[in-house]
Amino acid sequence: MIRLFSSPRPVQTSKVAREKTYRRPIRRIGVAAIAAVTVFTLTACAQESGNSTDVVDQGYQSGDGSVRTWPVSERGESVVLTGTDFEGNPVDTSEFDNEIVVLNTWYAACPPCRAEAPDLLAIATERDSEGVHFVGINRTDEAGAALAFEREFGITWPSIQDTSGQAIATLAGVVPIKAVPTxxxxxxxxxxxxxxxxxxxxxxxxxxxxxxxxxNA
Structure with a gap:
């Protein structure tokens, strides 16, 4: 008598098992990636290159709203920034001699830059009579994007169009600019x-x- 033997059937993996095998790692990776992007966006839009030490020998700081101040005795040389704004007008911070100047780096698509713009405008408006002047520095945008941002938020101060990086380099020689906005x-x-x-x-x-x-009171 001849007996016929059939080949053993391959083990079937259920749909539920396959989902458990492949979907869970992908889900974990996705959550980690989203969390990393969220933290980066909230802290700062971009990191700028610079030395690893600060003007007072303090190391790198993330763009988390951290503040550094310097006593009068520890301040370095004066900073003069020059350039042109996005309408082609000259900008020179030396024109504000014996007055306070607030410098702000930004670009139009930066969420923290957009979030702080109304507060900057309020301060610039309220304190203009006290001799407080604002000057922006934008090394990212073309004129169209920058001017649209200024119109949207009603910005009243000039911003240096710093595509060459000259203004940032001048400022970074005194105080490293490691995040946008700064x-x-x-x-x-x-x-x-x-x-x-x-x-x-x-x-x-x-x-x-x-x-x-x-x-100076």
């Missing part, structure tokens, strides 16, 4: 008195300005 307060002698990495709160910037004004 806000720097210059005292009446044009020296760096304070810096905020990342989005600046209205109350914080007002306090920094008050402190510098009090130095």
């Amino acid at each position: 806000t720097v307060v210059l005292d009446k002698q044009g020296r760096v008195a304070a810096r905020v990495l990342g989005q600046v709160e209205k109350s914080t910037l007002n306090t920094l300005i008050d402190d510098v004004l009090a130095e």
Whole structure:
């Protein structure tokens, strides 16, 4: 008698098993990636190159709104920034001699830059009579995007179109600019008195300005 033996059937993997095998790792990776992007966006839109040490030998700081101030005795040389704005007009911070200048780096698609713009406008408007002037620095945008941002938020101060990086390089030689946005307060002698990495709160910037004004009271 001849017996016929059939080949053993391959083991079938159920649909549920396959989903457990492949979907769970993908889900975990997706959550981690989203979390990393979210943290990066909230802290700062971009990181700028610079030295690993600060003007007072402090290491790298993320763009989380952290504040650094410098006593008068520890401030370096005065900073003068020149260039042209997005309408082709000249910008020269030396015109604000014996007045306070607030420098702010930004670009139009940066979420923290957009979030802080109304507060910057309010401070610039409220404190203009006290001799407080704002100057923006934008090394990313073309004129169309930058001017649209300025119209949207009613910006009243000029911004240097810094596609060459010259203005940032001049400022970074005194105080590293490691995040966008970064806000720097210059005292009446044009020296760096304070810096905020990342989005600046209205109350914080007002306090920094008050402190510098009090130095010359």
